[in-house]
Amino acid sequence: MKIYKFGGSSIKNYKRIKNLSKVIKINKNNNKIIVLSAIGKNTNKLEKVVNNFFIKNKKNTYIQVLNIYKNHFKMIKNLFIKNNFIFKYIKFFFNEFIFFLKKKKSIKYHFIYDQIVGSGELISTKIVSEYLNLIGLKNFWLDCRNYIKTDNSYREAHVNWQQTKKKIKKINQNLFYITQGFIGADNNYFTTTFGREGSDYTASIFSFCLNAESQTTWKDVPGILNADPRFFFKKKIFKSLSYKETLELSYYGASVIHPKTLYPLKKKKIPLYIRSFIFPKKKGTLVSDKYINNVITSCFIVKKKQKFIFFYKKKFSFFLEKDISLIFKYISNYKINFFNSKFSN
Numbered sequence: 017m018k019i020y021k022f023g024g025s026s027i028k029n030y031k032r033i034k035n036l037s038k039v040i041k042i043n044k045n046n047n048k049i050i051v052l053s054a055i056g057k058n059t060n061k062l063e064k065v066v067n068n069f070f071i072k073n074k075k076n077t078y079i080q081v082l083n084i085y086k087n088h089f090k091m092i093k094n095l096f097i098k099n100n101f102i103f104k105y106i107k108f109f110f111n112e113f114i115f116f117l118k119k120k121k122s123i124k125y126h127f128i129y130d131q132i133v134g135s136g137e138l139i140s141t142k143i144v145s146e147y148l149n150l151i152g153l154k155n156f157w158l159d160c161r162n163y164i165k166t167d168n169s170y171r172e173a174h175v176n177w178q179q180t181k182k183k184i185k186k187i188n189q190n191l192f193y194i195t196q197g198f199i200g201a202d203n204n205y206f207t208t209t210f211g212r213e214g215s216d217y218t219a220s221i222f223s224f225c226l227n228a229e230s231q232t233t234w235k236d237v238p239g240i241l242n243a244d245p246r247f248f249f250k251k252k253i254f255k256s257l258s259y260k261e262t263l264e265l266s267y268y269g270a271s272v273i274h275p276k277t278l279y280p281l282k283k284k285k286i287p288l289y290i291r292s293f294i295f296p297k298k299k300g301t302l303v304s305d306k307y308i309n310n311v312i313t314s315c316f317i318v319k320k321k322q323k324f325i326f327f328y329k330k331k332f333s334f335f336l337e338k339d340i341s342l343i344f345k346y347i348s349n350y351k352i353n354f355f356n357s358k359f360s361n
């Protein structure tokens with residue numbers, strides 16, 4: 017079985033969804049799972065809904081939801097004819113969404129975040145699945161929350177591999193499925209998320225549990241480059257990279273792939289392809305356990321909005337292990353992405 021992952025940029029408008037269908041047609045084999053992210057930058061918009069909800073700005077909360085609804089509606093108008101059931105579905109979905117916001121009394125930010133932000137993937141997959149069925153690419157919409165089981169660490173869920181493997185193994189491997197990236201569910205069936213850009217990781221969970229033949233991430237770039245093309249004019253494509261080299265690149269900020277993606281693939285030696293959905297016939301980059309690059313290539317990464325935090329002890333004393341552990345505890349509690357540390361007295 018092959019696992020494909022398409023991110024938000026590959027479905028950011030109706031033309032891109034049509035393009036996705038062409039990529040699927042070129043790669044004809046039936047037995048595959050497509051893991052999809054939310055449409056375009058909708059996850060950012062949904063985060064704004066959560067933030068407005070928490071500062072009790074009702075007006076902005078509902079304006080934001082309405083905007084998201086209108087954008088989705090505009091998109092489906094370009095893909096489906098009027099009486100398609102998807103129109104009713106989208107209306108129903110957003111009504112439920114508003115209902116949830118009105119009724120919800122919980123003050124647990126991370127919990128509410130996952131329930132709201134995770135819905136971007138539920139809606140995008142429904143639209144794409146319906147569209148592919150409409151044009152004859154028969155597929156099944158799969159609610160991945162019935163398969164990917166996690167603990168209840170909202171916004172940073174950990175996979176319960178035993179339960180997840182058992183459930184995913186029940187999938188009929190001869191069929192074609194569309195499912196959501198980024199989300200899972202805890203034992204109470206509440207939505208959990210894997211952290212921003214976590215859809216790549218979802219694809220790896222499916223690959224790992226199904227012993228996939230390969231995993232392909234379809235991007236707007238031709239593969240993994242040695243520099244972020246948004247900032248560097250001169251760049252080079254890597255035809256192949258090892259898991260370790262790719263992990264290093266992604267850990268230090270190459271946003272082309274999420275660092276968590278690599279470990280499950282490496283463990284089972286599943287090849288990962290990074291290919292272009294704009295030029296789907298090109299080979300892209302192959303990530304495997306082979307070190308092929310014998311020429312050293314420098315890589316350039318741009319990481320914005322970083323903060324430099326400086327800790328010091330007020331009194332004439334030293335930084336002890338106890339102090340460091342306290343700092344890390346708060347960093348973890350507040351789910352701050354911590355990048356590099358250096359402690360000295």
Ligand SMILES: Nc1ncnc2c1ncn2[C@@H]1O[C@H](COP(=O)(O)OP(=O)(O)O)[C@@H](O)[C@H]1O
Nearest residue numbers: 023024025237240241243244245246270271272
């Ligand atoms: N080393 C790199 N190689 C390729 N692309 C990179 C690299 N570093 C950053 N990028 C950027 O990552 C973008 C793809 O990520 P993103 O837009 O989040 O995709 P998606 O929406 O498909 O998840 C590319 O358009 C490119 O600008």
Ligand SMILES: N[C@@H](CC(=O)OP(=O)(O)O)C(=O)O
Nearest residue numbers: 023024053059212213214215
């Ligand atoms: N939609 C989520 C998950 C994700 O991985 O998205 P993308 O594949 O578009 O980066 C996010 O934006 O964080």
